[in-house]
Amino acid sequence: xxxxxxxxxxxxxxxxxxxxxxxxxxxxxxxxxxxxxxxxxxxxxxxxxxxxxxxxxxxxxxxxxxxxxxxxxxxxxxxxxxxxxxxxxxxxxxxxxxxxxxxxxxxxxxxxxxxxxxxxxxxxxxxxxxxxxxxxxxxxxxxxxxxxxxxxxxxxxxxxxxxxxxxxxxxxxxxxxxxxxxxxxxxxxxxxxxxxxxxxxxxxxxxxxxxxxxxxxxxxxxxxxxxxxxxxxxxxxxxxxxxxxxxxxxxxxxxxxxxxxxxxxxxxxxxxxxxxxxxxxxxxxxxxxxxxxxxxxxxxxxxxxxxxxxxxxxxxxxxxxxxxxxxxxxxxxxxxxxxxxxxxxxxxxxxxxxxxxxxxxxxxxxxxxxxxxxxxxxxxxxxxxxxxxxxxxxxxxxxxxxxxxxxxxxxxxxxxxxxxxxxxxxxxxxxxxxxxxxxxxxxxxxxxxxxxxxx
Ligand SMILES: Cc1cc2nc3c(=O)[nH]c(=O)nc-3n(C[C@H](O)[C@H](O)[C@H](O)COP(=O)(O)O)c2cc1C
Numbered sequence: 001x002x003x004x005x006x007x008x009x010x011x012x013x014x015x016x017x018x019x020x021x022x023x024x025x026x027x028x029x030x031x032x033x034x035x036x037x038x039x040x041x042x043x044x045x046x047x048x049x050x051x052x053x054x055x056x057x058x059x060x061x062x063x064x065x066x067x068x069x070x071x072x073x074x075x076x077x078x079x080x081x082x083x084x085x086x087x088x089x090x091x092x093x094x095x096x097x098x099x100x101x102x103x104x105x106x107x108x109x110x111x112x113x114x115x116x117x118x119x120x121x122x123x124x125x126x127x128x129x130x131x132x133x134x135x136x137x138x139x140x141x142x143x144x145x146x147x148x149x150x151x152x153x154x155x156x157x158x159x160x161x162x163x164x165x166x167x168x169x170x171x172x173x174x175x176x177x178x179x180x181x182x183x184x185x186x187x188x189x190x191x192x193x194x195x196x197x198x199x200x201x202x203x204x205x206x207x208x209x210x211x212x213x214x215x216x217x218x219x220x221x222x223x224x225x226x227x228x229x230x231x232x233x234x235x236x237x238x239x240x241x242x243x244x245x246x247x248x249x250x251x252x253x254x255x256x257x258x259x260x261x262x263x264x265x266x267x268x269x270x271x272x273x274x275x276x277x278x279x280x281x282x283x284x285x286x287x288x289x290x291x292x293x294x295x296x297x298x299x300x301x302x303x304x305x306x307x308x309x310x311x312x313x314x315x316x317x318x319x320x321x322x323x324x325x326x327x328x329x330x331x332x333x334x335x336x337x338x339x340x341x342x343x344x345x346x347x348x349x350x351x352x353x354x355x356x357x358x359x360x361x362x363x364x365x366x367x368x369x370x371x372x373x374x375x376x377x378x379x380x381x382x383x384x385x386x387x388x389x390x391x392x393x394x395x396x397x398x399x400x401x402x403x404x405x406x407x408x409x410x411x412x413x414x415x416x417x418x419x420x421x422x423x424x425x426x427x428x429x430x431x432x433x434x435x436x437x438x439x440x441x442x443x444x445x446x447x448x449x450x451x452x453x454x455x
């Protein structure tokens with residue numbers, strides 16, 4: 001069993017309530033930080049821990065905290081990003097639904113470290129029932145004196161509010177989230193200035209993912225040095241992974257970073273192998289935005305080294321043969337999956353969710369959806385595959401926020417690794433028309449058919 005930091009008490013009956021959470025050591029980090037540490041000492045512990053943001057990009061949390069402008073004299077804010085809209089990712093929901101006080105404790109300790117007196121949790125509109133759970137837990141925390149004025153008699157004041165978004169993927173992007181929190185349409189802002197200098201209400205602001213904040217109590221209680229001992233290399237600590245798709249045991253897991261992908265995928269402690277023992281065709285390790293990996297690059301990298309669940313290992317080989325840990329949305333595909341249909345489905349999502357500010361994203365996501373749809377339904381042309389490649393190249397890197405990249409990467413990776421499947425759709429439309437689109441020929445046969453046809 002790997003070490004559990006976040007989910008240690010997740011199965012304790014009643015842990016959702018303040019009483020039970022407190023009985024299991026809850027809010028100790030607030031006592032320790034407020035009574036015996038300066039804010040800068042808390043920041044130092046987080047820096048020492050090597051914690052990297054769990055929202056997707058993996059930016060070091062302690063370093064981000066040290067960028068917050070403390071000299072301007074303006075109020076500062078900590079905003080928890082609980083938007084969690086990336087397809088395949090549902091780890092933050094689990095944490096908030098089952099152990100809401102862990103996030104609230106993390107918000108208090110982290111807000112103290114950053115010198116914030118008004119902090120926010122921004123949660124996606126579709127998580128209305130979780131919003132209510134958080135509201136209840138926040139009320140309990142106020143009643144017990146962990147929030148409000150003069151917390152523990154230390155003179156530190158903190159108000160915490162939970163805000164429900166309208167249900168838009170773009171509002172997970174930190175500057176769009178800030179706009180939305182200010183009551184405006186969730187359009188990303190041009191950076192710089194970064195939120196650490198000018199964020200919510202133009203005040204210095206740190207935006208962190210739920211998981212990044214919820215781990216801070218453990219770091220404060222046990223020290224950053226102890227946290228840094230867990231994991232591997234620059235991927236310290238544990239990570240929540242939400243697993244879905246064609247595996248035996250889908251769900252949310254806390255793993256120690258550095259676990260092999262093979263063990264995570266195949267051991268009974270985790271995913272237990274493939275559902276119905278069908279062959280593994282592909283894997284998306286970090287949510288819909290990250291490149292899909294074909295079977296031969298899942299357990300081993302291109303050089304034959306073991307693939308590990310870590311930031312570095314999953315991205316070995318760059319986009320040519322690697323992917324990313326991203327938000328930890330681990331999606332498993334068996335041999336019945338149509339990669340073209342899956343890619344079209346993602347493109348449809350990104351087109352729908354593009355805010356429309358930047359032309360390459362607004363127009364490009366729509367074109368990709370259209371072209372993918374005609375290929376998938378047997379109306380594609382040979383040149384459509386290169387057209388798709390061209391469109392995604394023109395989106396990547398040409399937008400204000402990375403939603404454009406998030407839309408482009410899955411298309412690029414699908415073509416890079418499964419080009420024959422696209423060709424098969426174009427050249428053998430009769431084989432896919434009027435059929436259950438989820439079940440295609442096995443990929444090896446597709447490859448063979450396409451190769452034969454080319455010759
Ligand atoms: C389109 C888009 C959607 C995003 N959605 C989320 C999200 O739902 N949750 C999240 O924590 N980060 C999301 N991010 C990343 C945030 O912009 C930001 O990097 C993150 O909240 C920082 O927290 P961290 O440093 O703790 O990872 C998204 C980014 C983009 C471009």
